[in-house]
Amino acid sequence: MTRTVQKYGGSSVASADHLKRVAGLVAARAKAGEQMVVVVSAMGDTTDDLVDLAAQITSKPRAREMDMLLSTGEIVSSSLLSMALHEQGVDAVSLTGPQAGIRTDTAHARARIASIRAERLEGELTAGRVVIVAGFQGISDDGDLTTLGRGGSDTTAVALAAALDADRCEIYTDVAGIYTADPRVAPDARPLGDIAYDEMLELATTGARVMHARAVELGAIYGVEIFVKSSFNPDAPGTIIRRETIMEQGNKVRAIAHENRVGKVTVRGVPDRPGIAVGIFEPLAEAGISVDTIVQNASQERTTDLTFTVEPGDIEGAVEVIERLMPEIRAREVVTADNLGTVSIVGTGMATSPGYASKMFRALTDAGVNIEMISTGDIRITCVVEAARVADAVRALHAAFELDQA
Amino acid sequence: MTRTVQKYGGSSVASADHLKRVAGLVAARAKAGEQMVVVVSAMGDTTDDLVDLAAQITSKPRAREMDMLLSTGEIVSSSLLSMALHEQGVDAVSLTGPQAGIRTDTAHARARIASIRAERLEGELTAGRVVIVAGFQGISDDGDLTTLGRGGSDTTAVALAAALDADRCEIYTDVAGIYTADPRVAPDARPLGDIAYDEMLELATTGARVMHARAVELGAIYGVEIFVKSSFNPDAPGTIIRRETIMEQGNKVRAIAHENRVGKVTVRGVPDRPGIAVGIFEPLAEAGISVDTIVQNASQERTTDLTFTVEPGDIEGAVEVIERLMPEIRAREVVTADNLGTVSIVGTGMATSPGYASKMFRALTDAGVNIEMISTGDIRITCVVEAARVADAVRALHAAFELDQA
Numbered sequence: 001m002t003r004t005v006q007k008y009g010g011s012s013v014a015s016a017d018h019l020k021r022v023a024g025l026v027a028a029r030a031k032a033g034e035q036m037v038v039v040v041s042a043m044g045d046t047t048d049d050l051v052d053l054a055a056q057i058t059s060k061p062r063a064r065e066m067d068m069l070l071s072t073g074e075i076v077s078s079s080l081l082s083m084a085l086h087e088q089g090v091d092a093v094s095l096t097g098p099q100a101g102i103r104t105d106t107a108h109a110r111a112r113i114a115s116i117r118a119e120r121l122e123g124e125l126t127a128g129r130v131v132i133v134a135g136f137q138g139i140s141d142d143g144d145l146t147t148l149g150r151g152g153s154d155t156t157a158v159a160l161a162a163a164l165d166a167d168r169c170e171i172y173t174d175v176a177g178i179y180t181a182d183p184r185v186a187p188d189a190r191p192l193g194d195i196a197y198d199e200m201l202e203l204a205t206t207g208a209r210v211m212h213a214r215a216v217e218l219g220a221i222y223g224v225e226i227f228v229k230s231s232f233n234p235d236a237p238g239t240i241i242r243r244e245t246i247m248e249q250g251n252k253v254r255a256i257a258h259e260n261r262v263g264k265v266t267v268r269g270v271p272d273r274p275g276i277a278v279g280i281f282e283p284l285a286e287a288g289i290s291v292d293t294i295v296q297n298a299s300q301e302r303t304t305d306l307t308f309t310v311e312p313g314d315i316e317g318a319v320e321v322i323e324r325l326m327p328e329i330r331a332r333e334v335v336t337a338d339n340l341g342t343v344s345i346v347g348t349g350m351a352t353s354p355g356y357a358s359k360m361f362r363a364l365t366d367a368g369v370n371i372e373m374i375s376t377g378d379i380r381i382t383c384v385v386e387a388a389r390v391a392d393a394v395r396a397l398h399a400a401f402e403l404d405q406a
Numbered sequence: 407m408t409r410t411v412q413k414y415g416g417s418s419v420a421s422a423d424h425l426k427r428v429a430g431l432v433a434a435r436a437k438a439g440e441q442m443v444v445v446v447s448a449m450g451d452t453t454d455d456l457v458d459l460a461a462q463i464t465s466k467p468r469a470r471e472m473d474m475l476l477s478t479g480e481i482v483s484s485s486l487l488s489m490a491l492h493e494q495g496v497d498a499v500s501l502t503g504p505q506a507g508i509r510t511d512t513a514h515a516r517a518r519i520a521s522i523r524a525e526r527l528e529g530e531l532t533a534g535r536v537v538i539v540a541g542f543q544g545i546s547d548d549g550d551l552t553t554l555g556r557g558g559s560d561t562t563a564v565a566l567a568a569a570l571d572a573d574r575c576e577i578y579t580d581v582a583g584i585y586t587a588d589p590r591v592a593p594d595a596r597p598l599g600d601i602a603y604d605e606m607l608e609l610a611t612t613g614a615r616v617m618h619a620r621a622v623e624l625g626a627i628y629g630v631e632i633f634v635k636s637s638f639n640p641d642a643p644g645t646i647i648r649r650e651t652i653m654e655q656g657n658k659v660r661a662i663a664h665e666n667r668v669g670k671v672t673v674r675g676v677p678d679r680p681g682i683a684v685g686i687f688e689p690l691a692e693a694g695i696s697v698d699t700i701v702q703n704a705s706q707e708r709t710t711d712l713t714f715t716v717e718p719g720d721i722e723g724a725v726e727v728i729e730r731l732m733p734e735i736r737a738r739e740v741v742t743a744d745n746l747g748t749v750s751i752v753g754t755g756m757a758t759s760p761g762y763a764s765k766m767f768r769a770l771t772d773a774g775v776n777i778e779m780i781s782t783g784d785i786r787i788t789c790v791v792e793a794a795r796v797a798d799a800v801r802a803l804h805a806a807f808e809l810d811q812a
Contacts (some may be wrong), residue, residue, distance in 0.1 A: 057420035
């Protein structure tokens with residue numbers, strides 16, 4: 001018997017009518033004999049509305065209480081989807097994350113799944129029920145509700161697929177898979193038939209919003225093949241995320257990712273001595289500021305310029321930290337910019353084939369896009385550019401690497 | 407150290423500002439050194455909104471899924487109240503019904519509390535935290551969320567007060583206690599200083615909406631004194647519900663209760679033989695129809711008329727049941743009315759003092775209110791009257807028994 005885990009995102013369950021449609025998709029599969037586990041996100045803007053409600057009460061809510069509050073959104077959509085299945089003559093039961101046996105650590109608001117005790121889930125499946133699981137949540141050893149952070153329902157689905165040894169794991173979203181670039185930016189972008197875990201991870205961490213990076217990571221660890229599909233067009237093939245894609249692909253750039261809002265902090269005239277980087281980045285990490293690209297410029301007269309990117313909302317906090325460090329690091333000045341973006345090319349083959357970087361820089365230069373910073377990974381090259389030029393850069397790269405052609 | 411359980415109803419926590427005000431009341435008590443446990447209902451119309459959402463999906467939701475859905479309302483208000491207390495510098499933690507150890511039977515939508523495992527609650531109190539408990543909910547032995555039915559948060563509060571051996575149990579609502587009659591109907595109604603459990607029970611079951619009958623019952627069993635107060639006027643004395651009120655009160659009618667919407671079903675010409683009542687009321691109970699007042703008229707020519715009251719929404723179902731029984735009970739006909747109401751007088755002393763019934767009938771007759779049915783209990787007399795005359799009847803009785811005078 002085929003066992004399938006599906007996940008439907010917030011836009012797929014935004015209203016009662018949406019839920020009925022999703023119930024129809026699930027019912028068809030259940031009636032065809034599949035064992036179905038369905039993970040749901042909160043309906044539409046529910047999570048944002050709850051966050052707004054908390055903001056009316058306090059500007060610094062404790063993460064434990066926010067988790068308690070936010071977990072209700074997924075419980076609402078789960079119970080309603082269960083009812084919609086009953087209405088279509090399918091036996092179903094909704095479970096909260098704790099009821100589904102999803103145990104996490106105690107890191108509220110960004111908890112990690114520790115284990116899944118699947119006894120109840122297995123029991124419900126054996127009893128012939130479709131099991132609806134509230135995504136994004138679990139229970140800590142303290143008996144408290146935890147949430148897995150933004151996009152956590154993807155992680156719930158992949159973790160359940162691994163724990164239940166499911167035959168299929170399907171992530172339904174509002175787009176028809178993973179595209180070669182964001183189709184809103186590059187109109188000739190096309191969905192990829194498949195993509196490797198590490199490629200998807202790079203895309204997810206450099207701006208592609210379709211899949212949550214942690215879910216992809218988990219898929220890679222447990223070898224769960226993830227089908228990304230559109231709930232509004234479920235018959236389209238979508239994209240399979242898996243270990244190996246077609247060998248030795250001719251075109252080794254698979255897709256372009258971009259981010260529109262990136263901030264930059266430059267520490268000028270830092271004395272060039274060992275340990276200076278750790279002296280800056282450790283205090284930033286302690287202040288909870290997440291740093292992305294870091295570039296250290298060639299030193300002049302024994303000083304160096306250290307530049308890093310952060311979320312624009314973190315610029316102020318980063319400057320505060322560095323101003324505090326100034327007596328110690330003896331840098332000349334700190335300057336910032338918040339009008340930047342990034343564009344990245346990703347592809348497994350890039351690691352072993354030269355020439356991709358120069359082709360990327362050439363394409364951006366020909367399009368008149370100035371490159372502010374560069375960072376590279378094994379299978380990724382990222383350029384920081386002016387935010388206003390990000391869309392042009394995406395289109396230029398999409399064309400240069402012929403991603404419009406299969 | 408004084409240990410207090412409070413409960414705040416939906417109108418007391420209807421918005422972020424309401425929650426902040428309630429947090430202020432709780433904080434003052436916590437800062438004065440009391441151990442505080444606070445039970446909350448869902449905010450304002452939340453429960454109704456969730457019911458409406460379910461109605462968009464199905465007309466016959468399973469009770470288990472409704473419980474899952476509705477339980478979220480109280481979790482939202484609990485976590486927000488906890489945040490509001492943090493904002494006021496008070497350590498607090500919100501708990502779901504299951505986390506608070508409230509174990510129930512499996513009767514979804516009308517679960518009864520079986521036991522309370524108070525270890526976590528005691529631990530949080532010992533740690534110096536205010537504990538906010540989501541009202542109206544618990545967990546069954548199956549591990550499923552259950553709800554206690556309408557007004558269930560009152561029951562949660564009284565049960566917790568009993569389990570925690572609290573010194574005080576305070577129910578905050580939007581009126582300043584238990585009144586001699588509904589002040590919207592009888593403008594000179596006044597709040598009672600105290601009332602006995604059995605009096606309150608009779609009032610609650612004959613139309614007074616302030617307190618949930620099951621909560622009063624639980625208070626009586628465990629000897630929990632219940633203070634009913636207004637959260638909008640917390641300094642007003644309110645009403646104490648307790649075992650004994652002031653002995654030998656001169657005026658033995660304590661209060662008037664009323665209901666505006668009552669249906670009536672009359673089975674005419676039933677052969678007057680033993681077992682006829684059980685033959686009718688057992689099938690009604692099996693059909694889930696709750697019958698209130700029952701009157702069997704004097705028999706004429708070996709037949710009798712059997713009349714009973716039901717909720718207007720249950721008239722149709724009751725008639726269906728009786729039509730089905732007709733071949734067996736051989737009654738002449740079934741007639742119904744849905745335009746009725748009730749008015750009741752309640753008072754412990756009535757049991758041993760004659761003359762209350764005749765005084766009641768006289769007052770109604772003088773006010774030109776026709777009595778359709780009469781039923782009496784130990785400490786209660788109820789008259790069924792035309793719905794349109796209920797308000798007049800309440801005022802007439804309030805005056806006749808001089809309830810405007812302390």
